[in-house]
Amino acid sequence: xxxxxxxLKFSPQVVNRPIISALSxxxxxxxxxxxxxxxQNKVGRMILEMEGSKKNIDAACAFFKKSGVSFQRLGEDIKxxxxxxxxxxxxxxxxxxxxxxxxxxxxxxxxxxxxxxxEFCVTHCPYNAMTLKY
Amino acid sequence: MTKSIYEINEKIRRKKAVVLTGEEMVSYVRExxxxxxxxxxxVVTTGTFGPMCSSGIYFNIAKTSxxxxxxxxxxxxxxxxAYAAYAARDVFLGATALPRYEKNxxxxxxxKYGGAGVIEDLIRGKSVLLExxxxxxxxxxxxxxRKSFKLSDLTDAVLFNPRNCYQNYxxxxxxxxxxxxxxxxILKPKMGNISYSSAGTLSPLLNxxxxxxxxxxxxxxxxxxxxxxxxxxxxxxxxxxxxxxFPVGGAANIALICDLKKTSPDFLRAAYxxxxxxxxxxxxxxxxxxxxxxxxxxxxxxxxxxxxxxxDYSQDYPYGKEKAIALVSYKELRSGIVKLGxxxxxxxxxxxxxxxxxxxxxxxxKIRAGxxxxxxxxxxxxxxxxxx
Numbered sequence: 001x002x003x004x005x006x007x008l009k010f011s012p013q014v015v016n017r018p019i020i021s022a023l024s025x026x027x028x029x030x031x032x033x034x035x036x037x038x039x040q041n042k043v044g045r046m047i048l049e050m051e052g053s054k055k056n057i058d059a060a061c062a063f064f065k066k067s068g069v070s071f072q073r074l075g076e077d078i079k080x081x082x083x084x085x086x087x088x089x090x091x092x093x094x095x096x097x098x099x100x101x102x103x104x105x106x107x108x109x110x111x112x113x114x115x116x117x118x119e120f121c122v123t124h125c126p127y128n129a130m131t132l133k134y
Numbered sequence: 135m136t137k138s139i140y141e142i143n144e145k146i147r148r149k150k151a152v153v154l155t156g157e158e159m160v161s162y163v164r165e166x167x168x169x170x171x172x173x174x175x176x177v178v179t180t181g182t183f184g185p186m187c188s189s190g191i192y193f194n195i196a197k198t199s200x201x202x203x204x205x206x207x208x209x210x211x212x213x214x215x216a217y218a219a220y221a222a223r224d225v226f227l228g229a230t231a232l233p234r235y236e237k238n239x240x241x242x243x244x245x246k247y248g249g250a251g252v253i254e255d256l257i258r259g260k261s262v263l264l265e266x267x268x269x270x271x272x273x274x275x276x277x278x279x280r281k282s283f284k285l286s287d288l289t290d291a292v293l294f295n296p297r298n299c300y301q302n303y304x305x306x307x308x309x310x311x312x313x314x315x316x317x318x319x320i321l322k323p324k325m326g327n328i329s330y331s332s333a334g335t336l337s338p339l340l341n342x343x344x345x346x347x348x349x350x351x352x353x354x355x356x357x358x359x360x361x362x363x364x365x366x367x368x369x370x371x372x373x374x375x376x377x378x379x380f381p382v383g384g385a386a387n388i389a390l391i392c393d394l395k396k397t398s399p400d401f402l403r404a405a406y407x408x409x410x411x412x413x414x415x416x417x418x419x420x421x422x423x424x425x426x427x428x429x430x431x432x433x434x435x436x437x438x439x440x441x442x443x444x445x446d447y448s449q450d451y452p453y454g455k456e457k458a459i460a461l462v463s464y465k466e467l468r469s470g471i472v473k474l475g476x477x478x479x480x481x482x483x484x485x486x487x488x489x490x491x492x493x494x495x496x497x498x499x500k501i502r503a504g505x506x507x508x509x510x511x512x513x514x515x516x517x518x519x520x521x522x
Contacts, residue, residue: 127404
């Protein structure tokens with residue numbers, strides 16, 4: 001059994017299709033939708049946590065590809081700009097999943113593995129050190 | 135036994151001064167005791183880096199032809215309103231100034247620009263657009279001006295803090311049922327988090343709690359430049375509750391000045407606080423001469439000896455009814471969890487300990503190298519104590 005968190009991007013061409021419903025019927029995995037939004041220009045963005053055998057998760061990824069849904073691992077899209085970060089630690093107080101912490105030198109470090117891409121840090125970092133890149 | 139600033143400066147000149155950072159002094163006092171520390175250590179360096187709204191810059195624009203008298207007119211810098219009512223060419227810009235478009239956005243406003251942003255743009259060498267209108271006089275006939283300039287184009291530019299380096303400060307919580315957006319950050323309902331803003335043991339004025347060595351004329355590290363204390367800060371007071379000899383809450387503060395052209399974006403940064411506004415983070419470090427045992431003791435205190443009052447920012451603070459819900463030590467605040475009754479509250483800081491350490495270390499290096507002499511105050515701050 002493995003766990004994988006993905007950020008899925010639904011283009012305007014596929015955003016209306018019941019892709020997640022098809023996923024649940026075709027692939028034997030359990031999944032959890034952590035976040036789902038559709039922007040004004042009809043692009044869908046979903047954060048999906050999947051659990052299952054490696055074979056089935058690979059099949060799910062292949063299914064996304066076939067359906068025209070692009071994806072990347074969660075955490076890869078939230079980046080910290082080390083030059084902008086002043087290591088105040090406000091993000092430590094804001095992050096709901098504890099993705100930020102102080103290291104021994106009191107420098108703030110970001111752990112993408114714990115990130116669920118809620119973007120709270122992107123919006124609220126006082127020094128604009130966090131950015132979303134997809 | 136007491137020392138004088140003059141004697142310490144002589145040692146600094148000869149590169150013989152014993153200099154420790156505030157944190158090193160804690161260990162030194164613990165190991166060798168207050169008496170030995172007072173005898174052996176000459177200077178303790180401090181540091182702090184956090185948003186301080188009470189910040190601004192002033193400068194003088196180059197002569198134009200025809201001449202313009204900005205005083206009495208209106209001036210913006212990158213559409214951020216500035217104050218020009220001093221004379222013809224003097225412009226003052228406050229860190230919290232906002233362009234009109236920022237204030238009209240959906241609330242809570244996620245601020246993108248303001249006075250502090252202009253200040254940061256200038257020190258990063260970027261071009262800033264000045265737009266002005268004036269009423270025109272016989273000697274200053276121009277009625278409008280539109281001109282881009284860089285920091286290097288100005289003959290003088292000065293960074294000025296009417297108030298900075300609060301000796302100590304509140305820890306903020308929200309007792310209401312809804313999230314609030316404050317200058318102490320986004321505070322979750324029902325005391326869901328607690329924020330604070332102090333460098334704790336490294337905080338400059340907590341290392342000289344009675345202001346025995348710090349006064350008007352004290353030379354400081356300010357945003358990467360050499361600066362000076364020019365007056366007491368605008369909300370300065372020494373009539374506050376104390377615990378272990380240290381004030382609990384705001385208390386003393388200082389007005390600071392330095393050459394903006396010598397500052398560095400490493401220690402001067404615009405800070406954007408969601409739902410509140412724009413502020414300027416200013417790095418400050420003050421060297422504390424260890425003149426007597428009381429100063430050695432104060433500079434050797436640890437985070438568990440200094441306390442912040444926990445204040446409710448939903449009802450109490452907005453209506454001027456600040457009453458400490460509890461006192462918490464900086465040791466507890468720094469641990470990341472504060473216990474109030476049975477509740478465990480996650481804490482977070484606005485003050486960067488990493489930057490504070492960097493500043494204290496830079497100051498230590500400069501003093502040891504003999505390149506930073508202590509300023510001997512020409513006048514004391516109100517309520518200051520005496521050495522010896």
